[in-house]
Amino acid sequence: MAAVLIDTNILLDVHTQDPIWEARSATAIAAIANSAALVINSIIYAELSIGIQSIELLDEFLGTDFRRDPLPWEAAFLAGKAFLTYRRRSGSKTGPLPDFYIGAHAAVQGMKILTRDPNRYASYFPTVEILEP
Secondary structure, eight states, X not given: OEEEEEOHHHHHHHHTXXXXXXXXXXXXXXXXXXXXXXXXXXXXXXXXXXXXXXXXXXXXXXXXXXXXXXXXXXXXXXXXXXXXXXXXXXXXXXXXXXXXXXXXXXXXXXXXXEOSOHHHHHHHOTTSOEEOO
């Protein structure tokens, strides 16, 4: 079965009931669930935890719909290389960004990414298919 890594911004749209994006993001998740595994990793989980009071509430929000994959070592290496390219292009961040880990994870494991932020993924992980709500 195919797998799609669900970016944090999509999950936050649903959790926060974003007035602009909630319906589109929820619809995209539901459509993907019909044909692919919905996947998150520890980076996405950590980002989600910032806006949710407890681990129990976060786990309740995610339910059993999302497969929790570990970040492969190869993805960590690729994230570092992509981040280096970003810095050489005058990127302003000084620490590895979560998007680089997420993009690398998808690239290494041949997953698609559902996101509202396609530009960085497309720029640094051109082999990853990007889905937008």
